Amino acid sequence: MPSALGLAPPQSAPTPGVATPPNVKVVTVKEDTFLEVVFSGGVMGIGIMILLMILSIVAFYLVVDQAMALRKKDLVPSDLVENVRLLLSQGKLKDADQLCRERPCPLSFVLVTGISEIEFGWPAVEKAIEDSTAEQAARMYRKLEYLSVIGNIAPMLGLLGTVTGMILAFRQVALSQGTAGAGDLAGGIYSALVTTVAGLIIAIPSLGAFAIFRNKIDEIISDTAYSAQHVFGSVRRRMPGATVSRPSIPPPPRS
DSSP states (O other): OOOTTSOOOOBOOOOTTSOOOTTOOBOOOOOOOHHHHHTOSHHHHHHHHHHHHHHHHHHHHHHHHHHHHOOHHHHSOHHHHHHHHHHHHTTOHHHHHHHHHHSOSHHHHHHHHHHTTGGGOHHHHHHHHHHHHHHHHHHHHHHHHHHHHHHHHHHHHHHHHHHHHHHHHHHHHHHTTTOSOHHHHHHHHHHHHHHHHHHHHHHHHHHHHHHHHHHHHHHHHHHHHHHHHHHHHHHHTTSTTOOOOOOOOOOOOOO
């Protein structure tokens, strides 16, 4: 039966050994390759797909870079915490400062900043620790923000390609004064939707990685602040301006 547009529905290839009726037109459907599907959106669609490919490469680089950079054992080394705490408890400020400078990491930067303010009392040291910790957090978040930007831009670029393709598809229908077949319209629509799919494929992993790395940075910053307080705990009570804590009551002797 003819379709609503007056076109005969396409028939699949004839089955071997079965005669084809003379009034039925056989249409062989050609399957597009992957590259043909990707670059089927015309000049505008190809340009947007190239931009999306560039964004995917940048996102992959950022994910690998953050996975290698955000390692707690390198950013908050436990041996550095204990060695600096021991040196500060012995009053060896220069040795502690030198040890921190030989082990560059966010924790060492915070400790060096705190050590440089020891002569001004505990309030100055505490303020220096807070400011340097916030600075290190901002530095680590700065590069991570690019993943969030890519995760938000990629779907919009894909949507731009889809809207542009839809406009061109319906323009073709308008120019043909409605004589364009359903196959022509469907081909334009499916080509336009390719960019949206590509944008979503890039955006979903990017936003997922951004959330994971953001939580990782929060954990590292929290451990950095805690470790810095632990390092200066041995000298805190001897510094002017330090809050005097209540003495701990020893447990009763065992009978």
